[in-house]
Amino acid sequence: MGRIGSQLLKGTTPLLVLSVLRDGELYGYEIAQRIRERSGGAFAPSEGSLYPALHALEAEGALSATWREGDKGPRRRYYRMTSAGGALLAEHEAQWNSFALGVTRTVGGEAGR
Amino acid sequence: MGRIGSQLLKGTTPLLVLSVLRDGELYGYEIAQRIRERSGGAFAPSEGSLYPALHALEAEGALSATWREGDKGPRRRYYRMTSAGGALLAEHEAQWNSFALGVTRTVGGEAGR
């Protein structure tokens, strides 16, 4: 395994998802929209990556979820961050920060000074 | 294709390689070491990703390369950034910046303000 979890290189989805869930309970589609809004439209996970990520996070115990019937429209699955999810978020944030710092340093040309 | 080139999510290697080559001519192994040093040891591309990336960059015309016999030790392939490489670097930097900004915003919770 690399220095910086190799999944972090492409795996920003868990970080993003957990981040928006700090706001409170949200359902899948809404999570994607929040990420899109907050990123300034720069990106949004596609469904093919969002839902699997949500399931994985739930399986890990980072999220808890419940189905709820909508008065109108189809049922939605609401996700809430667990305390384990909070810890995971902190971990992902730390990894992101050191990754971003590393890139910035390398691109900027500062050595270990 | 997504908003932010999907390769950028994991494809920081070209950015990193081109960045260290601003210093001048370097050979493969040395490039890896520079990246490692500059990133503060946070990461270094493995050989399995570095060499293919170098070949791709050369094929694209972003780098020019020449073999040189070492007085001691095996021959080395020295890479130099071309002007097309400079343009590519600028592009990768811009992409990285907007990507990092998007993540920062999403994690930080700032909306489009």
Added chain:
DNA sequence: CGCCGTGCATCACTATGCGAGGTAGCATAG
């Protein structure tokens, strides 16, 4: 003489993002 370090290269494995396709409910247009 065997091992290690430098240096380049390639391979199989793996992770995961993406788009397409499928199900379903409801609303509006024709």
Added chain:
DNA sequence: CTATGCTACCTCGCATAGTGATGCACGGCG
């Protein structure tokens, strides 16, 4: 009444690209 389109969920196959293992070649050291 049917078509289209939006919300909302899920899953599949494809492509990309990072990792470690393996191999070749050269030279120094114990």
